[in-house]
Amino acid sequence: MKGAISLIVLALSFLHTTTILAQCEAPVPCKDAELNRLNTTDCQTYHAFIARGSDSGYPGHLGGLIKLICHNFTSEDSETTCGYENIVYPANSTAWGKDAWCKSATIGAEAGQAQMKAYAERCLDAKLIVLGFSQGGSVVLDVLGGGGGEVFECVQGDTPAMDRSTAPGSNVVAATVFGAVRRSPSQPYSLKGGRNYSGTASRSAAQLAGLAPYADILRDYCNQGDPICAVGSEPVDVARHLDYFELYNEEAKDFVVRTARGERVGVGEEEEGNGTASGTEVTRASGTPTPSATQWNSQEAQGGASVGRSVNMIVIGGAFGAMMLL
Ligand SMILES: *[C@@H]1O[C@H](CO)[C@@H](O)[C@H](O)[C@H]1NC(C)=O
Numbered sequence: 001m002k003g004a005i006s007l008i009v010l011a012l013s014f015l016h017t018t019t020i021l022a023q024c025e026a027p028v029p030c031k032d033a034e035l036n037r038l039n040t041t042d043c044q045t046y047h048a049f050i051a052r053g054s055d056s057g058y059p060g061h062l063g064g065l066i067k068l069i070c071h072n073f074t075s076e077d078s079e080t081t082c083g084y085e086n087i088v089y090p091a092n093s094t095a096w097g098k099d100a101w102c103k104s105a106t107i108g109a110e111a112g113q114a115q116m117k118a119y120a121e122r123c124l125d126a127k128l129i130v131l132g133f134s135q136g137g138s139v140v141l142d143v144l145g146g147g148g149g150e151v152f153e154c155v156q157g158d159t160p161a162m163d164r165s166t167a168p169g170s171n172v173v174a175a176t177v178f179g180a181v182r183r184s185p186s187q188p189y190s191l192k193g194g195r196n197y198s199g200t201a202s203r204s205a206a207q208l209a210g211l212a213p214y215a216d217i218l219r220d221y222c223n224q225g226d227p228i229c230a231v232g233s234e235p236v237d238v239a240r241h242l243d244y245f246e247l248y249n250e251e252a253k254d255f256v257v258r259t260a261r262g263e264r265v266g267v268g269e270e271e272e273g274n275g276t277a278s279g280t281e282v283t284r285a286s287g288t289p290t291p292s293a294t295q296w297n298s299q300e301a302q303g304g305a306s307v308g309r310s311v312n313m314i315v316i317g318g319a320f321g322a323m324m325l326l
Pocket residue numbers: 024029030036039040058059086
């Protein structure tokens with residue numbers, strides 16, 4: 001188990017550092033000018049709330065997606081405005097202690113609801129979009145459907161669902177999560193090859209009932225082999241927890257903008273051909289089942305271009321090390 005954890009840490013460190021610049025996920029101030037321009041609490045036509053993954057910087061892995069979404073809205077109509085705010089929560093991984101994840105997720109669920117409520121009271125006509133990754137994906141599901149329960153080695157406090165029929169719930173026009181920690185299999189909004197597996201914990205019947213009114217405007221992305229959202233699916237590959245944005249940003253943008261404009265998009269309808277069909281998985285270069293730490297190393301070593309850099313990166317990554325772990 002210990003070996004498995006350090007393998008995950010190692011791999012995540014590597015993958016993390018290779019994508020820092022592109023997505024503003026490092027725990028340092030974001031230098032992406034376009035993203036920073038979109039970061040606002042002003043009243044807008046479309047306003048997104050983003051919950052980042054564990055130990056990431058703001059806004060984290062969803063930075064690329066929100067740029068695509070806002071670009072789409074604003075370039076089609078000069079009157080339309082679009083931006084995002086971060087759901088402000090610590091995003092602590094389990095590396096911070098046994099209870100840290102649960103405390104963090106509870107803060108996230110409460111903060112997300114409070115921020116959305118405050119925004120919707122100020123900006124009556126705003127159309128709200130909610131996006132989250134990993135712990136943040138779990139937080140977004142909690143914000144909408146209610147949260148709480150055991151996960152990892154802790155118990156997350158209970159938080160209520162958001163009523164769909166009154167503000168801010170009635171202002172929500174689209175929501176998308178990727179690699180969520182607490183998720184249940186085979187829901188109407190589940191997507192990709194991990195969809196029939198449970199996450200690290202599953203959601204209670206009451207929490208699923210809380211999500212049901214949002215089903216039409218929700219997508220829950222989970223890759224086969226993602227050890228966080230699709231526990232028990234094979235081959236386990238931590239890369240599958242991190243490649244959502246590389247693989248699906250375009251189709252997720254398509255879902256969000258069409259749904260937010262009031263179109264009813266069927267599950268899977270927005271998917272683009274290769275490797276992204278809901279029943280099929282991307283064929284990865286390394287088909288090794290359940291890799292050991294050494295196999296991982298050699299897979300990375302064979303992975304090409306970044307190998308030389310990855311050696312340094314892994315050392316630097318030690319500090320962030322545990323970080324993306326959920
Ligand atoms: C976005 O705005 C908030 C609040 O003004 C700020 O705390 C945060 O650092 C900003 N930048 C990013 C990348 O989130």
